[in-house]
Amino acid sequence: MQFTVTDQGDGIAVVHIAGRLNMVTAPRLREVVAASVAAGQNRVAVDLSDVDFIDSSGLGALIGGLKTARQAGGDLRIAAPNEQVRLVLQLTNMERVLTAYPAASDAFHG
Template sequence: MNQSTEFRADGVAVMHLDGRLNMVTAAAFREEVAALVAGGHARIAVELTRVDFMDSSGLGALVGGLKSTRQAGGDLRIVAPSEQVLMVMKLTNLERVLSPVSSVDEAFPRG
């Protein structure tokens, strides 16, 4: 999995993931979220358009990131998940906890 992070002027960190969020890659995702939160970026949008596969380890990493950001006074939002990711989220009812949105601006409105 490839991941990159961009920082908006309003302090939101936007993580772009590409590939598979699974048992092999979940640890790297968790480490990046922890580093962002430690660096003062507790509002994180995770863009999942290019994630073609996610398993339970990936779900766990997202939930762990949500917990970390909320403990720091922020939030983690899911942006534009692929069909496979959305299906996994719906099957596990996590779309209720990690409500997906279609854009970063919808996740964290500017202003």
Template sequence: MTEWQTDVSDGVAVIVCPARVSMAVAASFRDAIAAAVAQAPKVVVDLGPTAFIDSSGLGALVSGLKTCRQAGGDLRIAGAGEQVRTVLRLTNLDRILRPQDTVEDARRDW
């Protein structure tokens, strides 16, 4: 069972992802985002440690984005590496989840 580390400060929740955001952890990822939204509807997903994401992980991100927006917030992603960025681009998800270089960048002007 993957532990999802979430830190809330200044009204923004930051969720740190594991090395692989794949089918094995997609359900717990959704739960982690829902738990974060309950604390702060502005959520940054830190993909810095993530070397690999699959379509299940992407589905969880889209689900999380909807959950945040329904709560009056938003979801931003930060620190995405080459595989994550390529997959976001190929699935057109970079249009709704624009990757920010760092968590600090994602928090800026929020």
């Protein structure tokens, strides 16, 4: 699992994830989002284009990141989920909470 954070300016960070977002890697996502928010980037776009699997722990980390960002006056949005990720979001009704955008660049500028 790889995490890359890009500062987009305007308080926006793009967190790109590659690999599986599961119980092993979810805590790292929480840390990355918390660090971005602490650094003043309270609008976080999570790029899921290279995530090939997500489980309930991964969803929990996204929701935790959403809560962290919103407590700092910002938001967390997801971008480019594949079919497996979309299916998990639909089955858990999380697509109502985590709106998916076609690309990370669209999440806050769309």
